Amino acid sequence: DAGVIQSPRHEVTEMGQEVTLRCKPISGHDYLFWYRQTMMRGLELLIYFNNNVPIDDSGMPEDRFSAKMPNASFSTLKIQPSEPRDSAVYFCASSNEVARGYGYTFGSGTRLTVV
């Protein structure tokens, strides 16, 4: 099992550009989570999906952020337009119904820098 796979690992973009982050969860996991990590705010849950359906997006900071999960093996987090304050490390994590009380599996993250 390759674990949770995120791409790209690093992204540098100019303010105002669209940014798309990608995540492939572990096969068989039906929960997928997007987190953002910054020095100022720590680890924040942005949104999570169950069976490809968004369950709670209350952590999405603004309408500039959107997330989709078109199928069980792929999810995207899009920022449009991007701003310097969006610079952070974005993590994807996945779990299944049985395991979710026992902790999640995180991807390696995407470090986003908006200049």
Next chain:
Amino acid sequence: GEDVEQSLFLSVREGDSSVINCTYTDSSSTYLYWYKQEPGAGLQLLTYIFSNMDMKQDQRLTVLLNKKDKHLSLRIADTQTGDSAIYFCAFSSSGGSYIPTFGRGTSLIVHP
């Protein structure tokens, strides 16, 4: 205050024991976790403990839970330089759909 509080830094000498502490607010917590984040990597689940347990030991790791004081600690015996990382405390409960609430993390620095 925050739901999960941890000190930001801990510095220890190689070979000594490290104790990382955490306090949480949710008395209905069912699971309590310790995650480890190495530089440039995602969070990795180290260990977890059920709320009906007081202690859990796994090789060099010992987790202690004081439910009355809502205090969780992680002890690492014989700390090595490879243990240098950020350690996150988290808890979850059925009321929160088992979504973990994370602390800000404690940076453990191990020096020779």
